[in-house]
Structure formats: C-alpha cells, structure tokens
Amino acid sequence: MSILRGFTYLQTRTQLFLAIAGSSLLLVGLILFSTRYFFVQDFTHYMAEQERNRLQQVAVVLSDYYGRYDRMGVTEGLSERELWRAILSDIQRDVWLEPERFNLDADLAFSELNFVTESGDLIFGPRIEDAVSELVIYDSDILGILSTPMPHGAIAPIDAVFAQQQRETLIYAGTAAVILAALVAFLFALGLRQRLQSLRHSADALAAGDAHIRFSQTGADDVAQLGRALNKLAATLQANETQRREFMADVAHELRTPLTVLQGELEAIEDGVRKPDSSVIQRLQGQTKQLTRLVQDIDTLAQADLGGLGYQWRQVDAVSLAQDVCQQFQASAREAGLSLAYVADTPNAMVYGDPERLQQVLSNLLSNSLRYTDAPGEVRVHVRQSNESVKLIVEDSAPGVADEHLPYLFDRFYRVHRDRARHSGGSGLGLALVERIVHAHTGQVTASASALGGLRVEIELFTHPESV
Numbered sequence: 001m002s003i004l005r006g007f008t009y010l011q012t013r014t015q016l017f018l019a020i021a022g023s024s025l026l027l028v029g030l031i032l033f034s035t036r037y038f039f040v041q042d043f044t045h046y047m048a049e050q051e052r053n054r055l056q057q058v059a060v061v062l063s064d065y066y067g068r069y070d071r072m073g074v075t076e077g078l079s080e081r082e083l084w085r086a087i088l089s090d091i092q093r094d095v096w097l098e099p100e101r102f103n104l105d106a107d108l109a110f111s112e113l114n115f116v117t118e119s120g121d122l123i124f125g126p127r128i129e130d131a132v133s134e135l136v137i138y139d140s141d142i143l144g145i146l147s148t149p150m151p152h153g154a155i156a157p158i159d160a161v162f163a164q165q166q167r168e169t170l171i172y173a174g175t176a177a178v179i180l181a182a183l184v185a186f187l188f189a190l191g192l193r194q195r196l197q198s199l200r201h202s203a204d205a206l207a208a209g210d211a212h213i214r215f216s217q218t219g220a221d222d223v224a225q226l227g228r229a230l231n232k233l234a235a236t237l238q239a240n241e242t243q244r245r246e247f248m249a250d251v252a253h254e255l256r257t258p259l260t261v262l263q264g265e266l267e268a269i270e271d272g273v274r275k276p277d278s279s280v281i282q283r284l285q286g287q288t289k290q291l292t293r294l295v296q297d298i299d300t301l302a303q304a305d306l307g308g309l310g311y312q313w314r315q316v317d318a319v320s321l322a323q324d325v326c327q328q329f330q331a332s333a334r335e336a337g338l339s340l341a342y343v344a345d346t347p348n349a350m351v352y353g354d355p356e357r358l359q360q361v362l363s364n365l366l367s368n369s370l371r372y373t374d375a376p377g378e379v380r381v382h383v384r385q386s387n388e389s390v391k392l393i394v395e396d397s398a399p400g401v402a403d404e405h406l407p408y409l410f411d412r413f414y415r416v417h418r419d420r421a422r423h424s425g426g427s428g429l430g431l432a433l434v435e436r437i438v439h440a441h442t443g444q445v446t447a448s449a450s451a452l453g454g455l456r457v458e459i460e461l462f463t464h465p466e467s468v
Contacts, residue, residue, distance in 0.1 A: 020185035025178060047151040048132050054110070055134035055146045062115070062146070063138045065091055070138070084115070084123045110148045117144040199227060206230070211238035255294065258287040298429065311354040311440065318349040318358075318390045318461065322383050325362040329370065337375030338396075340366075344383040349390040351461040353441045358461075361437050362392065364430040365457055369396040378452055389443075392459040395450035409447045409455075410435040434459075 065087045078086065114125025115136070123144070131147040198215065205213045211234055215227035265284055268274040326342040333340035351358075362381070369379045377397040384391040401409065412432045431447075434457075438445040443461045450456035 051132040051148055051151055052134055059134050059136045059146050062136050066138050113148050115144055115146050118142050206234055211241055258291045261287045315350050316353050316355045318351050319344045319383050322381055326381050329366045332370055336370050338373055338377045338379055341380045346385040349385045351390045351463055357437045361434050364434050365394040368430050389460050389462050395452055395456035396454035398453040400453055401455050406447050
C-alpha cells in the first residue's frame with residue numbers, strides 16, 4: 001500500500017508509463033520465458049528422437065547378426081552371454097574389414113551405450129538411469145534393449161548452431177518487444193495525460209466562472225464520459241447563470257413599475273398637485289398590494305426551489321377540493337363576464353398530497369384563466385379518474401397561446417406579450433409555482449391548446465402514497 005501511495009506523488013504521465021510499461025514488460029518476460037522453456041523441451045525431445053534414430057541403426061545390425069546365427073543353428077548351442085559376445089566379435093571384425101557394408105552414419109559414436117537382453121542380462125556398457133532406448137527385434141521377438149544417455153545439449157555441430165540461432169532470435173525479439181512496449185506506453189501515457197490536462201484546464205476555467213467552456217472529448221472511454229459529464233455541468237451552470245441574471249432583471253423590472261407609480265403619486269401629493277383623497281389612497285394601496293403579492297410569490301418560489309415549502313401529506317378528495325375552489329371563484333368569474341363550469345367523471349377521486357398546496361395550484365390556474373380570458377368567455381375545470389392517477393384539467397376560451405410559447409409558460413416571469421399583459425396585475429410567477437408544487441407531488445403538468453380556443457393546463461397526480 002505504501003508503494004501505491006508513493007505513486008500519487010508522481011506525475012500522471014509517469015504513473016501511466018510505469019503502469020503500462022511494467023505490464024508490457026511483465027507480459028514480454030512471460031512470453032520469452034515460456035518460449036524459451038518450450039523450446040528447450042522441444043529441442044530435448046528432438047535430440048532424443050535423433051538419438052533413437054541412431055540407436056535404431058545399431059539395433060538393425062544386432063538383429064541382422066543374430067539372424068545369421070539363428071539360421072546356422074548356433075544359438076541353441078551357446079548361452080545367451082556367449083552368443084552375444086560372439087555376435088559382437090563378428091560385428092567388430094566386419095566393421096573393421098569392410099565398413100561400407102553397414103551403411104552407417106559417420107557420426108554414430110555414442111558417449112555411453114549399453115545392451116540389456118530380454119532376461120535382464122547386461123551384455124555391454126554401464127547402467128544408465130536417464131536413457132533413450134530402442135528395442136532390438138528379430139522375427140517379432142524382443143531380443144533386448146539398446147540404451148544411451150538422454151541428451152541435454154547439442155550432439156552434432158548443426159544442432160549447436162540451431163540452438164545458438166534460437167537463443168539469439170529470442171534475445172533480439174525480446175529486446176525489440178521491450179523497446180516497442182516502452183514506446184507504446186510512452187505515447188499512450190503522453191496522449192492520455194494531454195487529455196487529462198485538457199480536462200483540468202477546462203475545469204479550472206469552469207471553477208473561475210467561465211461557464212462557456214466546453215470539453216472536446218470524443219470516444220467511449222471514462223475520460224470521454226467524464227468530459228461529456230463536465231459539459232453537461234457547464235451547460236447547467238451556464239443556464240443557471242442566465243436564469244439568475246434574467247430573474248434579477250425581471251424582479252427589478254417588476255418592482256420598478258409599482259415603485260415608480262408610488263413615487264410619482266407621493267411626489268404629486270408632496271408638491272400639492274394631487275390631494276390625498278380616497279381615490280389616490282386606493283391607487284396607492286393597489287400598488288402596495290401588487291408589491292406585497294410579488295414579494296410573497298418570489299419568497300414562495302424561492303422556498304419551493306430550495307425544498308423549503310412544508311407539505312402535510314394525506315389522502316385528499318380531488319373532486320371535493322376542485323368543487324370548493326370553483327365555488328370560491330364563481331363571483332370573480334361573473335364580474336369578469338365569464339362562465340365557470342365544473343365537471344367530474346366520478347363522485348370522488350382520492351389523491352395523496354397536501355390539500356392546501358393543491359388548492360393553491362387550482363387557485364393559481366383559475367386566477368390565470370380569469371385574468372387573461374376575454375369576455376364573454378368560458379373557463380372549465382374537469383376532474384378525471386384513472387387506474388393509478390387523477391387528472392385535473394383547467395381550460396379556457398380565447399385568446400389562445402401560440403405553440404412556440406407553450407414550453408416556456410412555466411418559466412419565471414415568462415409572458416406571452418401579445419396576449420398576457422403585465423397591466424392585468426399578474427406577477428408572472430403563478431404558473432412557475434404550479435409546476436414546483438406539482439413536481440413536489442411527483443406529478444406532471446403540461447400546457448396545450450384548448451378545444452375552447454384558449455389554454456389547457458393538465459395536472460396528473462398519483463393516488464397512492466408510495467408513488468410520491
């Protein structure tokens with residue numbers, strides 16, 4: 001473990017080089033050792049086979065001379081040892097007198113050679129433990145066994161040359177493999193270090209506040225995946241920074257309008273241009289209420305973003321809740337010249353959630369519809385029951401919202417300027433709060449065009465607590 005900790009003090013390039021080169025060298029060493037080992041084994045088997053072929057020539061000579069004695073009928077009159085001594089004597093005489101007759105190899109000399117008969121009698125030569133042997137057979141009968149020591153090196157000069165060539169080949173191949181492994185390890189470590197350095201420099205720029213930085217990493221390895229993850233992080237930070245700036249600008253703009261009105265009215269009263277009568281005070285109170293509502297909405301939205309909104313979870317009857325909210329808005333709908341209809345497909349629809357927050361959701365949606373729907377018009381609330389969820393649908397009549405604006409309706413301070421005017425009194429945060437509260441219930445909220453000609457907002461809530 002101390003060795004591994006010591007590696008952390010080395011540069012990444014050095015760590016990678018040592019790791020890759022070390023693994024490559026170990027692999028090359030194992031291959032060379034295995035090759036050398038199997039070559040020695042195979043070479044030993046090859047030399048043993050060579051010795052066996054040489055023994056076979058001697059065995060043929062012994063079998064041939066034994067056949068001569070057998071055909072002359074001499075074998076029955078002699079003992080086994082006397083017979084073989086006579087055979088060996090004849091062979092030595094004939095080899096000396098006419099060696100060309102035997103057609104033997106020129107290098108048929110053995111360092112040690114023995115012959116043991118079938119009965120176990122040692123005719124000539126010493127006892128050999130590790131031996132290469134060949135049977136001496138005559139007329140399908142085993143006469144004995146010829147043996148010579150197992151070779152552990154080259155016998156003929158050509159064998160020594162071949163073994164030397166193999167050793168040199170292994171040395172050259174091993175050296176070339178080591179150099180190639182070191183070169184590949186160096187190049188790979190250098191390339192990977194450059195990629196990691198690119199990630200580090202880009203991460204430093206990101207930490208310094210440059211959210212526009214992007215990591216140019218391609219491929220499918222961990223470095224490329226890390227680069228793509230950091231790209232997502234940079235994009236998220238950039239989007240958050242853009243939203244923060246836009247939010248601050250929107251808040252300043254939303255606060256500036258009522259404050260400007262208040263300042264103008266107060267200056268007019270101070271200069272004596274206006275009198276602080278009931279109509280002026282009513283206008284001041286209206287601007288003050290708008291400021292208070294805006295600050296409250298901003299505070300509620302901030303708590304929702306931070307997860308600070310409290311929820312009292314229990315089973316809630318969505319039908320009863322929607323009916324109560326619709327009754328609360330009936331008078332406001334009549335004043336606006338609109339009809340507010342309520343439809344439910346079932347007498348009750350239980351969902352798991354916070355009744356006060358869900359009431360706030362429906363109130364925001366109905367306030368939004370009553371504020372922006374042209375009179376005479378219609379607003380409709382529909383409750384639908386399915387197997388695992390309940391859908392709350394709020395839709396209104398004209399004016400509608402163009403399709404390109406629908407994905408942004410739940411953004412903070414977003415307004416469709418042609419149809420959603422600031423002078424109507426909305427803070428631009430109502431739908432953003434709706435989305436936060438619905439998501440806290442693990443539900444879904446979507447906006448689309450309504451069949452009535454206006455906007456349709458659909459909320460889906462789950463019926464079981466384990467879904468939340």
